[in-house]
Amino acid sequence: MKIFSAQQIYQADKSTIQREQITSDVLMERAATQLFEWLHSRLRGTQVNVQLFCGIGNNGGDGMVLARKLHEHDYSIKVHVVNYSERRSEDFLLNLERLKDMKVWPDFINKESDLPQISPNDIVVDAIFGIGLNRAPDDWVGNLIRHINNSRAFTLSVDVPSGLPVDRNPWNSEYVIRASYVLSFQLPKLVFFLPETGIYVNQWEIVDIGLDPDCIAKTDADFELMGRPEVLPMYRPRLKFSHKGTYGHSVIIGGSYGKIGAVQLATNACLSVGSGLVTAFVPKCGYDSLQSAVPEVMVLTGSREKSISEIEIPFEPSVVGIGMGIGLDDDTVSAFGSFLKKSNSPMVIDADGLNILSQNPEMLKDVPRLSVLTPHPKELQRLIGEWASDFDKLEKTKAFASKYDLVVVVKGAHTITIYNGKGYVNTTGNPGMATAGSGDVLTGMITGLLAQGYLSVEAAIFGVYLHGLAGDLGASSMGYEALKASILVKHIGNAYSELFRQPEMEQKDNAH
Ligand SMILES: NC(=O)C1=CN([C@@H]2O[C@H](COP(=O)(O)OP(=O)(O)OC[C@H]3O[C@@H](n4cnc5c(N)ncnc54)[C@H](OP(=O)(O)O)[C@@H]3O)[C@@H](O)[C@H]2O)[C@@H](O)CC1
Numbered sequence: 412m413k414i415f416s417a418q419q420i421y422q423a424d425k426s427t428i429q430r431e432q433i434t435s436d437v438l439m440e441r442a443a444t445q446l447f448e449w450l451h452s453r454l455r456g457t458q459v460n461v462q463l464f465c466g467i468g469n470n471g472g473d474g475m476v477l478a479r480k481l482h483e484h485d486y487s488i489k490v491h492v493v494n495y496s497e498r499r500s501e502d503f504l505l506n507l508e509r510l511k512d513m514k515v516w517p518d519f520i521n522k523e524s525d526l527p528q529i530s531p532n533d534i535v536v537d538a539i540f541g542i543g544l545n546r547a548p549d550d551w552v553g554n555l556i557r558h559i560n561n562s563r564a565f566t567l568s569v570d571v572p573s574g575l576p577v578d579r580n581p582w583n584s585e586y587v588i589r590a591s592y593v594l595s596f597q598l599p600k601l602v603f604f605l606p607e608t609g610i611y612v613n614q615w616e617i618v619d620i621g622l623d624p625d626c627i628a629k630t631d632a633d634f635e636l637m638g639r640p641e642v643l644p645m646y647r648p649r650l651k652f653s654h655k656g657t658y659g660h661s662v663i664i665g666g667s668y669g670k671i672g673a674v675q676l677a678t679n680a681c682l683s684v685g686s687g688l689v690t691a692f693v694p695k696c697g698y699d700s701l702q703s704a705v706p707e708v709m710v711l712t713g714s715r716e717k718s719i720s721e722i723e724i725p726f727e728p729s730v731v732g733i734g735m736g737i738g739l740d741d742d743t744v745s746a747f748g749s750f751l752k753k754s755n756s757p758m759v760i761d762a763d764g765l766n767i768l769s770q771n772p773e774m775l776k777d778v779p780r781l782s783v784l785t786p787h788p789k790e791l792q793r794l795i796g797e798w799a800s801d802f803d804k805l806e807k808t809k810a811f812a813s814k815y816d817l818v819v820v821v822k823g824a825h826t827i828t829i830y831n832g833k834g835y836v837n838t839t840g841n842p843g844m845a846t847a848g849s850g851d852v853l854t855g856m857i858t859g860l861l862a863q864g865y866l867s868v869e870a871a872i873f874g875v876y877l878h879g880l881a882g883d884l885g886a887s888s889m890g891y892e893a894l895k896a897s898i899l900v901k902h903i904g905n906a907y908s909e910l911f912r913q914p915e916m917e918q919k920d921n922a923h
């Protein structure tokens with residue numbers, strides 16, 4: 412699913428109105444009717460107080476329509492107009508009149524007003540600001556927002572949490588609604604997925620308001636949300652008359668004394684994701700443990716006991732995954748540098764492999780184009796430098812990836828794969844995966860997918876999705892805390908099955 416900027420959403424809105432030859436208030440009615448249906452299907456007439464806080468723009472207009480519909484269905488409502496500007500939108504005014512026609516009288520909150528009482532048992536509808544927010548809310552509006560947050564009432568935000576801009580970080584983190592649930596129109600917003608701004612969104616769901624599909628299809632988006640429908644078509648089926656050579660020979664290079672487990676996890680994951688053959692290249696101290704822990708893996712060793720000081724592979728690997736647990740010894744660094752110089756095909760670089768690149772940026776030109784780099788936030792910072800915000804981080808990563816023609820996997824709760832100026836936002840995974848070695852598993856998986864012929868960017872996107880899915884399946888059976896990297900590996904097979912599960916077997920629940 413594409414992720415649009417505010418301008419692109421306004422454009423789709425305009426194009427829908429033109430194409431369907433409707434007025435904008437019809438679209439507002441359609442959008443808010445969906446909000447009503449959502450709430451009504453859950454409340455089913457329960458007598459709970461619904462307090463609606465509506466701004467004076469179209470987001471507030473949506474709130475007005477919702478208020479009218481709730482009133483028509485005998486819900487107990489209280490409507491507040493947050494009167495932050497004289498420039499009211501036409502559709503807001505129209506729907507304010509329609510509400511008054513039904514003898515519902517909103518109270519107007521302005522700078523001087525007392526804050527309304529909100530009980531923790533109320534339902535708050537937050538329709539103060541939508542995607543039109545373009546500057547910091549005034550302090551009195553910010554205080555109202557803080558008051559709503561402190562009420563502990565269930566807060567349903569219309570389109571976006573009020574106070575959260577869609578293209579930058581908030582001016583004041585206190586002046587943003589912490590939404591229990593966001594019903595967002597048509598397309599998800601990038602801010603829902605970034606660590607600094609995703610915290611305002613507990614759960615979200617898309618409400619389809621029928622924006623012009625042609626316009627959406629034709630518009631190039633900088634970011635895309637990668638759910639099952641986007642990822643499934645990337646799958647490359649196994650062929651009946653195939654053999655292990657068909658699926659490539661992966662080589663995993665890494666490990667040092669005390670860090671052989673990283674290679675064990677990566678090789679195991681590489682095999683489980685389907686690589687035909689897997690060889691590990693480790694220092695001598697890793698030989699016995701690897702041979703006994705992963706019998707399917709072939710093991711090569713360097714000449715030293717505890718670290719890698721030269722890298723010689725006596726055959727042409729389909730793909731190399733390098734860096735996990737490899738350490739930063741001088742000899743290891745120079746072995747890594749010479750290995751890069753003689754490598755021509757895309758590889759996967761992780762962990763200390765990335766740290767070596769950060770410390771020796773002249774090596775970057777030798778990284779084969781279309782290689783996949785998998786930094787966690789610290790490693791990314793060492794590679795591209797400090798950033799001012801998540802938005803800045805993504806822009807800098809895009810520039811870095813384009814400069815060297817690489818795929819960069821920005822790992823996190825919503826891992827974002829960056830390639831060729833675009834970002835692909837992952838939807839699977841959970842906090843149980845914040846555990847030692849889960850990154851090594853990912854590196855092994857992406858390596859194994861490249862070995863099977865996936866293109867670099869697809870191997871990264873597909874691998875990240877499958878890795879998160881394995882984590883979700885692992886967590887569903889054992890919870891977050893007990894999830895370990897080796898359990899992720901065990902669930903790779905189940906993750907494939909889950910990917911192919913027929914849609915009709917799924918629960919119809921779009922919430923995230
Ligand atoms: N897209 C769609 O398909 C559909 C969208 N719909 C809905 O429309 C919503 C967008 O509505 P919107 O454009 O009227 O903007 P909204 O967020 O209500 O803000 C109102 C105005 O406030 C102003 N303003 C900004 N910041 C401010 C501040 N800090 N303090 C004070 N004022 C501030 C600014 O005006 P300005 O003063 O800059 O002229 C802004 O225009 C969208 O989120 C969705 O809910 C649906 O109805 C149907 C289909």
Ligand SMILES: Nc1ncnc2c1ncn2[C@@H]1O[C@H](COP(=O)(O)OP(=O)(O)O)[C@@H](O)[C@H]1O
Nearest residue numbers: 787822823824840841842845847848849850851
């Ligand atoms: N809160 C989270 N939600 C979802 N996935 C997470 C979360 N925290 C970490 N992960 C995932 O776990 C992996 C951690 O990688 P990394 O930090 O390199 O671990 P390690 O170095 O221990 O192998 C990444 O793929 C990341 O996306």
Ligand SMILES: [K+]
Nearest residue numbers: 540569571573
């Ligand atoms: K809102």
